[in-house]
Amino acid sequence: MSALTRRGFLAAGARSAGLVALGGLACDSDRPHAGFLGLMERVNDRFQRALFDPRRLAPELPEGEASAPGDFPAYRIGAVYPSAPVGWALRVTGLVDRPLTLGLDDLRRLPRTHTRVRHHCVEGWSAVASWDGVRLAEVARLAGVDPRARYVEFRSFEPGYFSSWDLESALHPQTLVAYGMNGDLLAREYGAPLRLYSAVKLGYKMVKYLAEVSFLPVRTGGYWEDQGYEWFAGV
Amino acid sequence: MLPELQAATRPEARRLERRPPQPAFIRATHWVNLVLITLMAGSGLGILMAYPRLGPRGQDYGWYPLQGVKPPAALTVGGWLAGARHWHFAFAWLFVANALVYLVYFAASGEWRRRLFFPRRDARNAWGTLLHDLHLRRTAPPPVGLYNGMQRLTYTGVLAVAPLLVLSGLALYKPVQLPHLAALLGGYDAARAIHLLVLGALGLFTLVHVVQVALHPRTLVDMTLGGRPGAEEAS
Numbered sequence: 033m034s035a036l037t038r039r040g041f042l043a044a045g046a047r048s049a050g051l052v053a054l055g056g057l058a059c060d061s062d063r064p065h066a067g068f069l070g071l072m073e074r075v076n077d078r079f080q081r082a083l084f085d086p087r088r089l090a091p092e093l094p095e096g097e098a099s100a101p102g103d104f105p106a107y108r109i110g111a112v113y114p115s116a117p118v119g120w121a122l123r124v125t126g127l128v129d130r131p132l133t134l135g136l137d138d139l140r141r142l143p144r145t146h147t148r149v150r151h152h153c154v155e156g157w158s159a160v161a162s163w164d165g166v167r168l169a170e171v172a173r174l175a176g177v178d179p180r181a182r183y184v185e186f187r188s189f190e191p192g193y194f195s196s197w198d199l200e201s202a203l204h205p206q207t208l209v210a211y212g213m214n215g216d217l218l219a220r221e222y223g224a225p226l227r228l229y230s231a232v233k234l235g236y237k238m239v240k241y242l243a244e245v246s247f248l249p250v251r252t253g254g255y256w257e258d259q260g261y262e263w264f265a266g267v
Numbered sequence: 268m269l270p271e272l273q274a275a276t277r278p279e280a281r282r283l284e285r286r287p288p289q290p291a292f293i294r295a296t297h298w299v300n301l302v303l304i305t306l307m308a309g310s311g312l313g314i315l316m317a318y319p320r321l322g323p324r325g326q327d328y329g330w331y332p333l334q335g336v337k338p339p340a341a342l343t344v345g346g347w348l349a350g351a352r353h354w355h356f357a358f359a360w361l362f363v364a365n366a367l368v369y370l371v372y373f374a375a376s377g378e379w380r381r382r383l384f385f386p387r388r389d390a391r392n393a394w395g396t397l398l399h400d401l402h403l404r405r406t407a408p409p410p411v412g413l414y415n416g417m418q419r420l421t422y423t424g425v426l427a428v429a430p431l432l433v434l435s436g437l438a439l440y441k442p443v444q445l446p447h448l449a450a451l452l453g454g455y456d457a458a459r460a461i462h463l464l465v466l467g468a469l470g471l472f473t474l475v476h477v478v479q480v481a482l483h484p485r486t487l488v489d490m491t492l493g494g495r496p497g498a499e500e501a502s
Contacts, residue, residue, distance in 0.1 A: 059354065059357070061344075061345050061346035061347065061350030061351075061353075061354070062346065062350065064349055064350050064352075064353035068357060069350075069353040069354065069357050071357075072353070072356065072357030072358075072360065073353060073356070073357070075360065076356050076357075080441075080444075083441060083444045083445075084444060085444065088443070088444065088446070090443045090446075091446065099323070099324055099325055100325050102325070103324045103325025103326075104324065105324070150442070150455060152442060152455065153318070154317070154348065154352070155317035155318040155348065156314060156315065156317055156318035156459065157318045157320070157323075157324045158323055158324060158455050158456055159323065159324040159325070160323075231443060232443055232444075256349075259349065260347075260349040260350065260353075261348075261349045261352075262349070262352060262353070262356075266441070266443075266444065267440075267441060267442055267443045267444070
Protein backbone atom coordinates (compact mmCIF):
# COMPACT_ATOMS: atom_id res chain seq x y z
CA MET A 33 0.00 0.00 0.00
CA SER A 34 1.45 3.39 -0.94
CA ALA A 35 2.03 6.03 1.68
CA LEU A 36 -0.55 8.24 0.02
CA THR A 37 -3.49 5.82 0.27
CA ARG A 38 -2.27 4.88 3.71
CA ARG A 39 -2.58 8.48 4.79
CA GLY A 40 -6.00 8.54 3.14
CA PHE A 41 -7.08 5.57 5.20
CA LEU A 42 -5.86 7.14 8.41
CA ALA A 43 -7.65 10.38 7.57
CA ALA A 44 -10.85 8.45 6.86
CA GLY A 45 -10.45 6.62 10.15
CA ALA A 46 -9.96 9.89 12.03
CA ARG A 47 -12.98 11.39 10.28
CA SER A 48 -15.25 8.48 11.19
CA ALA A 49 -13.97 8.54 14.78
CA GLY A 50 -14.87 12.24 14.84
CA LEU A 51 -18.35 11.48 13.55
CA VAL A 52 -18.87 8.84 16.22
CA ALA A 53 -17.75 11.36 18.86
CA LEU A 54 -20.16 13.92 17.42
CA GLY A 55 -22.96 11.35 17.54
CA GLY A 56 -22.03 10.66 21.15
CA LEU A 57 -22.38 14.32 22.02
CA ALA A 58 -25.83 14.38 20.46
CA CYS A 59 -26.99 11.30 22.38
CA ASP A 60 -28.94 12.43 25.44
CA SER A 61 -30.42 9.52 27.41
CA ASP A 62 -32.89 11.85 29.09
CA ARG A 63 -34.16 13.22 25.77
CA PRO A 64 -34.09 10.11 23.60
CA HIS A 65 -36.46 11.52 20.95
CA ALA A 66 -33.90 14.26 20.16
CA GLY A 67 -30.43 14.30 18.60
CA PHE A 68 -28.84 11.23 17.10
CA LEU A 69 -31.03 8.88 19.16
CA GLY A 70 -34.14 10.63 17.83
CA LEU A 71 -32.85 10.50 14.27
CA MET A 72 -32.28 6.76 14.60
CA GLU A 73 -35.72 6.32 16.17
CA ARG A 74 -37.18 7.74 12.96
CA VAL A 75 -35.02 5.33 10.93
CA ASN A 76 -36.24 2.46 13.11
CA ASP A 77 -39.82 3.71 12.76
CA ARG A 78 -39.51 3.32 8.97
CA PHE A 79 -37.82 -0.05 9.33
CA GLN A 80 -40.61 -1.31 11.57
CA ARG A 81 -43.33 -0.01 9.24
CA ALA A 82 -41.62 -1.66 6.27
CA LEU A 83 -41.39 -4.94 8.14
CA PHE A 84 -44.99 -4.81 9.39
CA ASP A 85 -47.30 -7.08 7.43
CA PRO A 86 -50.97 -6.27 8.16
CA ARG A 87 -51.94 -9.85 7.26
CA ARG A 88 -49.32 -11.64 9.36
CA LEU A 89 -50.84 -13.12 12.49
CA ALA A 90 -49.05 -13.83 15.74
CA PRO A 91 -49.40 -17.52 16.59
CA GLU A 92 -52.52 -18.33 18.60
CA LEU A 93 -51.34 -20.39 21.58
CA PRO A 94 -52.98 -23.40 23.23
CA GLU A 95 -54.55 -23.02 26.66
CA GLY A 96 -51.64 -24.87 28.26
CA GLU A 97 -49.30 -22.00 27.35
CA ALA A 98 -51.27 -19.48 29.41
CA SER A 99 -49.32 -17.92 32.28
CA ALA A 100 -50.46 -18.83 35.78
CA PRO A 101 -52.61 -16.19 37.49
CA GLY A 102 -50.17 -13.85 39.19
CA ASP A 103 -47.53 -14.38 36.51
CA PHE A 104 -49.17 -11.76 34.31
CA PRO A 105 -48.34 -8.55 36.14
CA ALA A 106 -50.66 -5.56 36.26
CA TYR A 107 -49.13 -2.08 36.18
CA ARG A 108 -50.66 1.26 37.03
CA ILE A 109 -49.55 4.79 36.32
CA GLY A 110 -51.31 6.48 39.25
CA ALA A 111 -51.58 5.85 42.98
CA VAL A 112 -54.60 3.54 42.55
CA TYR A 113 -56.25 1.53 39.82
CA PRO A 114 -58.97 3.86 38.52
CA SER A 115 -62.63 2.89 38.31
CA ALA A 116 -64.92 3.78 35.44
CA PRO A 117 -67.02 6.95 35.68
CA VAL A 118 -70.77 6.50 35.98
CA GLY A 119 -72.37 6.15 32.57
CA TRP A 120 -69.10 5.12 30.94
CA ALA A 121 -69.20 4.39 27.20
CA LEU A 122 -66.54 4.22 24.49
CA ARG A 123 -66.56 7.21 22.16
CA VAL A 124 -65.37 6.79 18.57
CA THR A 125 -64.43 10.18 17.17
CA GLY A 126 -62.24 12.05 14.71
CA LEU A 127 -62.17 11.46 10.96
CA VAL A 128 -65.17 9.14 10.85
CA ASP A 129 -68.48 9.31 8.96
CA ARG A 130 -70.51 8.20 11.99
CA PRO A 131 -69.15 9.12 15.43
CA LEU A 132 -70.18 6.35 17.84
CA THR A 133 -70.88 5.93 21.53
CA LEU A 134 -70.66 2.27 22.48
CA GLY A 135 -71.60 0.94 25.91
CA LEU A 136 -70.39 -2.44 27.12
CA ASP A 137 -73.66 -4.09 25.98
CA ASP A 138 -73.28 -2.56 22.50
CA LEU A 139 -69.75 -3.93 22.30
CA ARG A 140 -70.84 -7.37 23.48
CA ARG A 141 -73.42 -7.51 20.66
CA LEU A 142 -70.66 -6.94 18.08
CA PRO A 143 -68.75 -9.94 16.63
CA ARG A 144 -66.65 -11.35 19.46
CA THR A 145 -62.98 -12.14 18.90
CA HIS A 146 -60.95 -14.42 21.16
CA THR A 147 -57.17 -14.34 21.07
CA ARG A 148 -54.40 -16.00 23.10
CA VAL A 149 -50.99 -14.68 22.05
CA ARG A 150 -47.67 -13.95 23.66
CA HIS A 151 -47.50 -10.58 25.38
CA HIS A 152 -44.17 -8.74 25.06
CA CYS A 153 -43.35 -6.17 27.71
CA VAL A 154 -40.82 -3.39 27.08
CA GLU A 155 -39.02 -4.59 30.20
CA GLY A 156 -38.12 -7.85 28.51
CA TRP A 157 -40.54 -10.35 30.00
CA SER A 158 -43.19 -12.25 28.10
CA ALA A 159 -46.40 -13.84 29.35
CA VAL A 160 -49.57 -15.32 27.87
CA ALA A 161 -53.23 -14.55 28.57
CA SER A 162 -56.41 -14.90 26.54
CA TRP A 163 -58.51 -11.89 25.64
CA ASP A 164 -62.10 -11.39 24.48
CA GLY A 165 -63.34 -8.33 22.72
CA VAL A 166 -64.10 -6.67 19.42
CA ARG A 167 -61.60 -6.11 16.65
CA LEU A 168 -60.78 -2.44 16.35
CA ALA A 169 -61.14 -2.96 12.58
CA GLU A 170 -64.81 -3.85 13.22
CA VAL A 171 -65.35 -0.67 15.25
CA ALA A 172 -63.62 1.31 12.47
CA ARG A 173 -65.91 -0.29 9.87
CA LEU A 174 -69.01 0.67 11.85
CA ALA A 175 -67.81 4.23 12.23
CA GLY A 176 -66.72 4.57 8.60
CA VAL A 177 -63.13 5.83 8.77
CA ASP A 178 -62.19 8.66 6.42
CA PRO A 179 -59.21 7.81 4.15
CA ARG A 180 -57.41 10.90 5.49
CA ALA A 181 -57.06 9.19 8.87
CA ARG A 182 -53.54 7.73 9.16
CA TYR A 183 -53.25 7.42 12.94
CA VAL A 184 -55.41 6.40 15.87
CA GLU A 185 -55.27 7.95 19.31
CA PHE A 186 -56.51 5.85 22.23
CA ARG A 187 -57.49 7.83 25.32
CA SER A 188 -58.17 6.54 28.80
CA PHE A 189 -60.59 7.95 31.36
CA GLU A 190 -57.55 8.00 33.61
CA PRO A 191 -56.24 11.57 33.17
CA GLY A 192 -53.11 11.89 31.01
CA TYR A 193 -53.11 8.26 29.92
CA PHE A 194 -53.20 7.88 26.12
CA SER A 195 -51.27 6.47 23.18
CA SER A 196 -51.10 7.18 19.46
CA TRP A 197 -50.80 4.35 16.94
CA ASP A 198 -50.23 3.93 13.22
CA LEU A 199 -53.53 3.01 11.53
CA GLU A 200 -52.19 -0.28 10.09
CA SER A 201 -51.31 -1.74 13.49
CA ALA A 202 -54.61 -0.52 14.95
CA LEU A 203 -56.59 -2.29 12.21
CA HIS A 204 -54.62 -5.55 12.53
CA PRO A 205 -56.97 -8.53 13.07
CA GLN A 206 -55.32 -9.21 16.45
CA THR A 207 -55.87 -5.68 17.78
CA LEU A 208 -58.96 -5.65 20.00
CA VAL A 209 -60.86 -3.45 22.36
CA ALA A 210 -61.02 -6.14 25.05
CA TYR A 211 -63.63 -6.54 27.78
CA GLY A 212 -62.64 -10.05 28.87
CA MET A 213 -59.44 -11.73 30.06
CA ASN A 214 -58.85 -15.45 30.66
CA GLY A 215 -62.58 -16.19 30.32
CA ASP A 216 -63.70 -13.62 32.90
CA LEU A 217 -64.72 -10.01 32.69
CA LEU A 218 -61.70 -7.74 32.67
CA ALA A 219 -60.53 -7.00 36.22
CA ARG A 220 -59.85 -3.44 37.29
CA GLU A 221 -56.08 -4.07 37.50
CA TYR A 222 -56.06 -5.05 33.84
CA GLY A 223 -58.07 -2.08 32.56
CA ALA A 224 -61.80 -2.64 33.25
CA PRO A 225 -64.21 -2.07 31.73
CA LEU A 226 -62.40 -1.89 28.39
CA ARG A 227 -58.78 -1.84 27.27
CA LEU A 228 -56.77 -2.07 24.13
CA TYR A 229 -55.06 -5.40 23.46
CA SER A 230 -52.83 -6.26 20.52
CA ALA A 231 -50.42 -8.96 19.37
CA VAL A 232 -48.36 -6.50 17.33
CA LYS A 233 -47.26 -3.91 19.90
CA LEU A 234 -45.33 -3.79 23.16
CA GLY A 235 -47.52 -3.80 26.27
CA TYR A 236 -47.16 -0.09 27.06
CA LYS A 237 -49.00 0.82 23.84
CA MET A 238 -52.13 -1.01 25.03
CA VAL A 239 -54.14 1.70 26.76
CA LYS A 240 -56.26 0.53 29.69
CA TYR A 241 -59.50 2.11 31.00
CA LEU A 242 -60.32 3.03 27.43
CA ALA A 243 -62.69 5.98 26.92
CA GLU A 244 -62.09 7.28 23.40
CA VAL A 245 -60.78 6.09 20.06
CA SER A 246 -59.93 8.97 17.73
CA PHE A 247 -59.01 8.56 14.06
CA LEU A 248 -56.58 11.36 13.20
CA PRO A 249 -54.53 12.62 10.25
CA VAL A 250 -51.48 13.16 12.47
CA ARG A 251 -49.60 11.16 15.06
CA THR A 252 -49.57 12.45 18.59
CA GLY A 253 -47.63 11.13 21.57
CA GLY A 254 -48.68 9.20 24.61
CA TYR A 255 -48.18 8.80 28.34
CA TRP A 256 -45.12 6.57 27.97
CA GLU A 257 -44.03 7.96 24.61
CA ASP A 258 -43.83 11.54 25.92
CA GLN A 259 -41.53 10.36 28.71
CA GLY A 260 -39.12 9.03 26.11
CA TYR A 261 -40.30 5.54 25.22
CA GLU A 262 -40.31 4.72 21.55
CA TRP A 263 -43.47 5.72 19.64
CA PHE A 264 -43.86 2.83 17.18
CA ALA A 265 -43.00 -0.04 19.53
CA GLY A 266 -44.07 -2.88 17.23
CA VAL A 267 -43.07 -6.47 17.89
CA MET B 268 -0.67 -20.98 4.55
CA LEU B 269 -2.49 -24.16 3.66
CA PRO B 270 -0.40 -26.12 1.18
CA GLU B 271 -3.34 -26.63 -1.18
CA LEU B 272 -4.26 -22.96 -1.06
CA GLN B 273 -0.67 -21.97 -1.66
CA ALA B 274 -0.51 -24.14 -4.76
CA ALA B 275 -3.80 -22.87 -6.11
CA THR B 276 -3.26 -19.16 -5.57
CA ARG B 277 0.45 -18.49 -5.46
CA PRO B 278 0.30 -14.83 -6.60
CA GLU B 279 -2.39 -14.10 -4.07
CA ALA B 280 -0.35 -15.77 -1.34
CA ARG B 281 2.61 -13.57 -2.23
CA ARG B 282 0.41 -10.50 -2.10
CA LEU B 283 -0.70 -11.52 1.40
CA GLU B 284 2.93 -11.79 2.48
CA ARG B 285 3.60 -8.22 1.38
CA ARG B 286 0.68 -6.99 3.42
CA PRO B 287 1.21 -5.61 6.92
CA PRO B 288 -0.01 -7.89 9.73
CA GLN B 289 -3.02 -5.64 10.28
CA PRO B 290 -4.19 -3.85 7.10
CA ALA B 291 -5.97 -0.51 7.45
CA PHE B 292 -9.47 -1.95 6.93
CA ILE B 293 -8.94 -4.48 9.70
CA ARG B 294 -7.55 -1.82 12.05
CA ALA B 295 -10.30 0.68 11.36
CA THR B 296 -13.16 -1.82 11.73
CA HIS B 297 -11.52 -3.34 14.82
CA TRP B 298 -11.38 -0.04 16.72
CA VAL B 299 -14.76 1.17 15.49
CA ASN B 300 -16.15 -2.18 16.61
CA LEU B 301 -14.63 -1.73 20.06
CA VAL B 302 -16.57 1.53 20.49
CA LEU B 303 -19.78 0.14 19.05
CA ILE B 304 -19.82 -3.17 20.90
CA THR B 305 -19.10 -1.32 24.14
CA LEU B 306 -22.18 0.84 23.52
CA MET B 307 -24.26 -2.18 22.48
CA ALA B 308 -23.23 -4.27 25.48
CA GLY B 309 -23.73 -1.36 27.88
CA SER B 310 -27.16 -0.44 26.57
CA GLY B 311 -28.09 -4.14 26.39
CA LEU B 312 -27.21 -4.56 30.07
CA GLY B 313 -29.19 -1.36 30.72
CA ILE B 314 -32.24 -3.04 29.15
CA LEU B 315 -31.59 -6.22 31.17
CA MET B 316 -31.80 -4.12 34.37
CA ALA B 317 -35.56 -3.78 33.86
CA TYR B 318 -36.11 -7.55 34.08
CA PRO B 319 -32.92 -9.37 35.07
CA ARG B 320 -34.42 -12.84 34.68
CA LEU B 321 -34.37 -15.39 31.88
CA GLY B 322 -37.35 -17.52 30.91
CA PRO B 323 -41.05 -16.79 30.46
CA ARG B 324 -42.69 -14.89 33.30
CA GLY B 325 -43.18 -17.26 36.24
CA GLN B 326 -41.08 -19.99 34.57
CA ASP B 327 -37.50 -18.85 35.14
CA TYR B 328 -34.90 -21.02 33.46
CA GLY B 329 -33.37 -23.22 36.14
CA TRP B 330 -29.91 -23.31 34.59
CA TYR B 331 -29.34 -19.55 34.74
CA PRO B 332 -27.48 -18.81 37.97
CA LEU B 333 -28.03 -15.03 37.99
CA GLN B 334 -31.85 -14.90 38.14
CA GLY B 335 -32.87 -11.54 39.55
CA VAL B 336 -29.30 -10.24 39.73
CA LYS B 337 -29.02 -6.81 38.15
CA PRO B 338 -25.86 -6.02 36.19
CA PRO B 339 -23.67 -3.34 37.85
CA ALA B 340 -24.95 0.11 36.89
CA ALA B 341 -21.40 1.16 36.02
CA LEU B 342 -21.44 -1.27 33.09
CA THR B 343 -24.67 0.12 31.63
CA VAL B 344 -25.29 2.79 29.03
CA GLY B 345 -28.48 4.84 28.60
CA GLY B 346 -29.39 5.66 32.20
CA TRP B 347 -32.92 4.25 32.18
CA LEU B 348 -34.94 1.72 30.23
CA ALA B 349 -36.15 4.02 27.43
CA GLY B 350 -32.72 5.63 27.16
CA ALA B 351 -30.94 2.28 26.99
CA ARG B 352 -33.38 1.01 24.35
CA HIS B 353 -32.81 4.08 22.18
CA TRP B 354 -29.03 3.70 22.41
CA HIS B 355 -29.31 -0.01 21.62
CA PHE B 356 -31.54 0.34 18.56
CA ALA B 357 -29.65 3.40 17.28
CA PHE B 358 -26.17 1.88 17.44
CA ALA B 359 -27.27 -1.59 16.34
CA TRP B 360 -27.31 -0.34 12.74
CA LEU B 361 -23.80 1.10 12.98
CA PHE B 362 -22.58 -2.08 14.67
CA VAL B 363 -23.98 -4.24 11.86
CA ALA B 364 -22.75 -1.84 9.15
CA ASN B 365 -19.21 -1.93 10.54
CA ALA B 366 -19.37 -5.72 10.79
CA LEU B 367 -20.48 -5.93 7.14
CA VAL B 368 -17.60 -3.69 6.00
CA TYR B 369 -15.24 -5.98 7.91
CA LEU B 370 -16.76 -9.15 6.45
CA VAL B 371 -16.71 -7.88 2.87
CA TYR B 372 -13.05 -6.89 3.23
CA PHE B 373 -12.28 -10.14 5.05
CA ALA B 374 -13.72 -12.19 2.20
CA ALA B 375 -12.62 -10.10 -0.78
CA SER B 376 -9.05 -9.40 0.31
CA GLY B 377 -8.20 -13.01 1.05
CA GLU B 378 -7.44 -12.08 4.68
CA TRP B 379 -9.58 -15.03 5.72
CA ARG B 380 -6.78 -17.34 4.57
CA ARG B 381 -4.38 -16.24 7.24
CA ARG B 382 -7.01 -15.59 9.95
CA LEU B 383 -9.54 -18.44 9.89
CA PHE B 384 -8.90 -21.74 11.64
CA PHE B 385 -8.12 -24.55 9.22
CA PRO B 386 -7.75 -27.85 11.11
CA ARG B 387 -4.97 -29.19 8.87
CA ARG B 388 -2.86 -26.12 9.40
CA ASP B 389 -3.88 -25.10 12.89
CA ALA B 390 -5.22 -28.00 14.97
CA ARG B 391 -1.87 -29.41 16.17
CA ASN B 392 -0.53 -25.93 16.70
CA ALA B 393 -3.62 -24.91 18.70
CA TRP B 394 -3.28 -27.99 20.91
CA GLY B 395 0.41 -27.31 21.50
CA THR B 396 -0.29 -23.67 22.34
CA LEU B 397 -3.04 -24.66 24.75
CA LEU B 398 -0.73 -27.14 26.54
CA HIS B 399 1.92 -24.44 26.76
CA ASP B 400 -0.56 -21.87 28.14
CA LEU B 401 -1.66 -24.42 30.76
CA HIS B 402 2.02 -24.91 31.70
CA LEU B 403 1.84 -28.55 30.62
CA ARG B 404 4.44 -28.02 27.93
CA ARG B 405 7.66 -26.08 28.13
CA THR B 406 7.82 -24.57 24.66
CA ALA B 407 5.08 -22.97 22.62
CA PRO B 408 4.83 -23.99 18.98
CA PRO B 409 5.86 -21.07 16.76
CA PRO B 410 2.99 -19.18 15.12
CA VAL B 411 2.12 -20.27 11.60
CA GLY B 412 2.35 -16.98 9.75
CA LEU B 413 0.25 -14.26 11.35
CA TYR B 414 -1.20 -16.25 14.26
CA ASN B 415 -0.83 -19.43 16.23
CA GLY B 416 -3.53 -22.09 16.03
CA MET B 417 -5.18 -21.12 19.29
CA GLN B 418 -5.55 -17.52 18.16
CA ARG B 419 -7.11 -18.67 14.89
CA LEU B 420 -9.46 -21.02 16.73
CA THR B 421 -10.57 -18.25 19.10
CA TYR B 422 -11.02 -15.54 16.47
CA THR B 423 -12.90 -17.97 14.24
CA GLY B 424 -15.12 -18.88 17.18
CA VAL B 425 -15.93 -15.20 17.72
CA LEU B 426 -16.82 -14.81 14.04
CA ALA B 427 -19.00 -17.92 14.26
CA VAL B 428 -21.08 -16.81 17.26
CA ALA B 429 -21.28 -13.07 16.51
CA PRO B 430 -24.04 -13.52 13.88
CA LEU B 431 -26.07 -15.27 16.56
CA LEU B 432 -25.93 -12.06 18.58
CA VAL B 433 -27.48 -10.10 15.70
CA LEU B 434 -30.02 -12.78 14.78
CA SER B 435 -31.23 -13.29 18.36
CA GLY B 436 -31.42 -9.50 18.69
CA LEU B 437 -33.61 -9.28 15.60
CA ALA B 438 -35.83 -12.06 16.98
CA LEU B 439 -36.25 -10.08 20.21
CA TYR B 440 -36.93 -6.84 18.36
CA LYS B 441 -39.51 -8.41 16.01
CA PRO B 442 -40.77 -11.72 17.43
CA VAL B 443 -44.09 -11.39 15.58
CA GLN B 444 -42.90 -9.95 12.27
CA LEU B 445 -39.97 -12.42 12.02
CA PRO B 446 -41.76 -15.55 13.28
CA HIS B 447 -39.44 -18.07 11.59
CA LEU B 448 -36.34 -16.52 13.08
CA ALA B 449 -37.89 -16.46 16.55
CA ALA B 450 -39.09 -20.08 16.16
CA LEU B 451 -35.67 -21.21 14.89
CA LEU B 452 -34.10 -19.85 18.07
CA GLY B 453 -36.71 -21.55 20.26
CA GLY B 454 -39.07 -18.60 20.78
CA TYR B 455 -38.86 -15.17 22.35
CA ASP B 456 -37.54 -16.13 25.76
CA ALA B 457 -34.99 -18.57 24.38
CA ALA B 458 -33.78 -15.87 21.96
CA ARG B 459 -33.37 -13.54 24.94
CA ALA B 460 -31.25 -16.15 26.73
CA ILE B 461 -29.14 -16.73 23.60
CA HIS B 462 -28.65 -12.97 23.23
CA LEU B 463 -27.26 -12.71 26.76
CA LEU B 464 -25.21 -15.92 26.59
CA VAL B 465 -23.46 -14.84 23.41
CA LEU B 466 -22.71 -11.50 25.05
CA GLY B 467 -21.27 -13.40 28.02
CA ALA B 468 -19.11 -15.51 25.72
CA LEU B 469 -17.84 -12.42 23.90
CA GLY B 470 -17.19 -10.73 27.24
CA LEU B 471 -15.11 -13.71 28.32
CA PHE B 472 -13.23 -13.61 25.02
CA THR B 473 -12.56 -9.89 25.49
CA LEU B 474 -11.13 -10.52 28.94
CA VAL B 475 -8.70 -13.17 27.68
CA HIS B 476 -7.95 -11.05 24.60
CA VAL B 477 -6.99 -8.03 26.70
CA VAL B 478 -4.76 -10.16 28.95
CA GLN B 479 -3.04 -11.66 25.91
CA VAL B 480 -2.53 -8.24 24.37
CA ALA B 481 -1.04 -7.00 27.65
CA LEU B 482 1.38 -9.97 27.54
CA HIS B 483 2.25 -9.27 23.88
CA PRO B 484 2.16 -5.47 23.48
CA ARG B 485 3.50 -5.71 19.91
CA THR B 486 0.04 -6.86 18.81
CA LEU B 487 -1.47 -3.62 20.12
CA VAL B 488 1.06 -1.59 18.13
CA ASP B 489 0.29 -3.64 15.01
CA MET B 490 -3.47 -3.26 15.46
CA THR B 491 -2.99 0.50 15.71
CA LEU B 492 -0.25 1.21 13.15
CA GLY B 493 -0.44 -1.89 10.96
CA GLY B 494 3.01 -3.36 11.56
CA ARG B 495 5.76 -4.32 9.10
CA PRO B 496 4.90 -6.71 6.25
CA GLY B 497 6.43 -10.12 6.81
CA ALA B 498 7.42 -9.20 10.38
CA GLU B 499 5.41 -12.10 11.80
CA GLU B 500 7.64 -14.58 9.98
CA ALA B 501 10.65 -13.32 11.91
CA SER B 502 9.05 -13.56 15.34
